[in-house]
Amino acid sequence: GAGVSQSPRYKVAKRGQDVALRCDPISGHVSLFWYQQALGQGPEFLTYFQNEAQLDKSGLPSDRFFAERPEGSVSTLKIQRTQQEDSAVYLCASRRQSDGELFFGEGSRLTVL
């Protein structure tokens, strides 16, 4: 594909439900990032992958958040037992190795009721 693809674009979950958000990066991009963007705020770093290795997960807010990228391509961000404070747009980005530019997906907007 031409860019980073994320699905679903919109997700409404009841408090306590588990959700899974998918990111399909640009083909060949080794590095992949997840960010959380709350309303009115800038993107907040969650986690970073290089190929299938999760090299940094320091931004994950709690152990309910889990990310994986088992084959070094598609990544999934899973949130267990969702809470209202998890409501946000979750952005995925992949990075071009030659100059480090980040390419963002359109985001997955999660609303927890």
Place this chain on the structure above:
Amino acid sequence: AQRVTQPEKLLSVFKGAPVELKCNYSYSGSPELFWYVQYSRQRLQLLLRHISRESIKGFTADLNKGETSFHLKKPFAQEEDSAMYYCALTPLGNNDMRFGAGTRLTVKP
């Protein structure tokens, strides 16, 4: 830890007027600074980065290490510049890019 501050949440100017979006950062080492832009109904995209020292869409930004600032400037704003602008910082050789809270620029006709 690095931090990026954009003091203005909203900025409104008239078409043809100069515009400056402020960005201040705190980081003790050598950072790489970026401006990202998000136009209405589009995804976040890179506008410019300090190391390339280029002008994109008429915008420039100079890294001032003394004042720890990386303000974005354009001498004559256009209506199509209306968007959300985010300043971002990453330590050299690091992967953790930190974003400011953003400034919404509105250019009025």
